[in-house]
Amino acid sequence: MKRVIFTREHPLQMEWVDKLQQVGYQVEHVPLIKCQINAIPTRVYDELQEDDWVFFTSQVAANFFFEKAQGAFDNRAFHIATIGPQTSETVQAWGYSVTFESDKFYAKDLVSDWCKVYTTPKRIFIPQSSLAAKHLEISLNNLGHDVLAWVMYETIYHPEGQKKIAQYIDDVPTIWAFASGSAWDSFYDVQKELPASHEIAVIGTTTRGCVERNGHQASYMPLEPQIEDMVQVIFEHGQNS
Incomplete structure (x- = not known):
């Protein structure tokens, strides 16, 4: 038996679970973080x-924003920029169009790509996680834009998920899959070491950096930081093992 454990808040889509099961994985879901939405205060609505x-x-961020702000922009035009097609699809599902989509997957690339097209100062709102880095806000401000970065949701540890970790610390060949640095931090908060038969998969370089700072190494990482790409890397390993 071999096992893969996904630690993001929401379970994998069943098509991805089925794909991994086809190559012999037992697929588990142990959520190690959860997101709590914040209200948008009047002063932020006014800014918007x-x-x-x-x-x-x-x-x-898109789902939480439109959940709270739905209808607030019905009578005015504004533009939306996104990172990656999945975020764009989420925006479109709420009935809004995407003006600019970066085909790369990091905030620094979004700034670089967007600024090549839009060169005059703009007023920009960024709904984000409580754990979001400041790079996007700082870079845009430094380029002369007026930016409000608002904590749209809190990313916190998932205590129920953390309690489940111990039951998987055994000799079964296992891949722990982390889609964010915060999920890894939540894991490491309660489990400092891994059995020799356990490996780590990460979604991208930021999460890999969090793992390495704690003295561990990631064995698997996709070229692009997307969950389906991480699933594919794990699937290919399963085919060859």
Whole structure:
């Protein structure tokens, strides 16, 4: 038996679970983080009425934003920038169009790509996680844009998931899959070491850096930081093992 454990908040889509099971994996879900939405205060709504752009760097940010702000922009035009096709699809599912989509998957690339097209100062709103890095906000401000980065949701440890970790610390060949640095931090908060038969998969370089800072190594990482690409890397390993 071999096992893969996904630690993001939501379970994998069943088509991906089925794919991994085809190559012999037992697929488990142990959520190690959860997101809690924040209300948008009046002063932020007022700011939004003046903004030219809203930047979404994740599906979670887009979903939470439109859940709270739905209808707030029905009578005015504004533009939306996104990172990656999945975030764009989420925006479109809420009935809004995407003006600019970066085909890369990091905030620094979004800034670089967007600024090549839009060169005059803009008013920009960025709904984001409580754990989001400041790079996007700082870079845009340094380029002369007026930016409000608002904590749209809190990313916190998932205590129920953390309690489940111990039951999987055994000799079964296992891949722990982390789609964010915060999920790894939650894991490491309660489990400092891994059995020799356990390996780590990460979604991208930021998460890999979190793992390495704690003295561990990631065995698997996709070329692009997307969950389906991480699943594919694990699938290919399963085919060859």
